[in-house]
Amino acid sequence: METAKRVIHHVGVSQRGTIMSALAPTDHAGATCFEEYVRTAQFVPFMRDVLRVIEEELGLTxxxxxxxxxxxxASDLPAAVSGDEALALFLLTEDSRPVCQAAAAAGFFVYVAGTNAVVRFIPAMANADDLxxxxxxxxxxxxxxxxxxxTLRSCLLRGEEPEAKVRCSLDFQGRSCYVVVMAPSSRASRCALESGEVVRRQSELDDEELAxxxxxxxxxxxxxxxFDEMHLNAGNFQNVAHMHLK
Structure with a gap:
């Protein structure tokens, strides 16, 4: 299944009723890994279509x-998948093969598992903008x-500049990962603040911010x-109310 011919994806449902989808770009723009692809002009349209599939077509909140x-x-599942039986079985189905082929060509793929349940209240971190x-x-x-x-400044690696669009820090709880969030000076953060909110979804970002x-x-x-893998949660899957990439 394709969206604007930029994304190929396969959808399934787990035994628990969780909706699953594997997605990959149909045009990898000559890139052989995500670190290369994310710098191409294809990336933002691809991610917009990923979000369209997830949030509009599948209706995942x-x-x-x-x-x-x-x-x-295409037939060699990534090492990160081997420890996830549900994902491995999902990718080994015949209908997943086109996605696996596209993922192998691009050097990466996106996997989403979610629901359309009503979003519950998630607490935000007070003073998150104060370094x-x-x-x-x-x-x-x-x-x-x-x-x-x-303090937040103690963990900060990038984004201390007043004009920074994003910040990157060490994980506050000492886990072995970096955490990327939108900086308070970004357009998305300022718009969210006007409504008394924080940035929760990628759809709130403009193209430059998303890239x-x-x-x-x-x-x-x-x-x-x-990297081993990158994680981003939305809605009830967030443990703290703000969008962050780990």
């Missing part, structure tokens, strides 16, 4: 999005998180040669 490298051939504020917040499960002696958001993640991964 809440989902877990994973972007995974595909370094081998000198202490790291204290409560997540959606009610867990209280506090990192004594550290910068993902390019920052790819550039940070480049420092380590590549």
């Amino acid at each position: 809440s989902y877990h999005l994973r972007l995974l490298p595909w370094p081998g051939g 000198d504020a202490p790291i204290i917040y409560q997540d959606a499960s009610g867990k209280h998180v506090e990192v004594p002696g550290l 910068t958001f993902w390019q920052t993640g790819a550039e940070m991964a480049d420092n380590h040669g590549s």
Whole structure:
């Protein structure tokens, strides 16, 4: 199934009723991995179509999005998939083969699992825009998180400049990942603030912001040669109310 011939995707439903979809670009613009593709003119239209499939065609209000490298051939499932039985079985179905072929050509694919359940209240982190504020917040499960002696600035790696569109930091809880969020000076953040909200979805970003958001993640991964996978949650899958890429 294709959307504007930029995205090929396959859809399935798990035994628990979770909607699953694997998506890949039909035109990889000569790129052989995501770190190359995200810098091409094809990336933003591709991601817009991914969001259109997920949020409009499938009607998912809440989902877990994973972007995974595909370094081998179409029949060689990526190492990151081997530990996920449900995803592996999904990709091994005959209907998934065109997506696997496109993913192998591009060097990556997107996998989404989600629902169309009503979005519940998710708490936001107070003072998230203040780099000198202490790291204290409560997540959606009610867990209280506090990192004594550290501020947001202590963890910040990119985005300290007043005009920065995105920020990238170390994970507040010490997990082995980087976290990319929209900076307070970005257009999307300013628009959300006018409504008393925070940025929750990629659809709130303009094209330049969307490209910068993902390019920052790819550039940070480049420092380590590549990445295992990237994660982005929406709706009820968010543990704290703001869009962040890990």
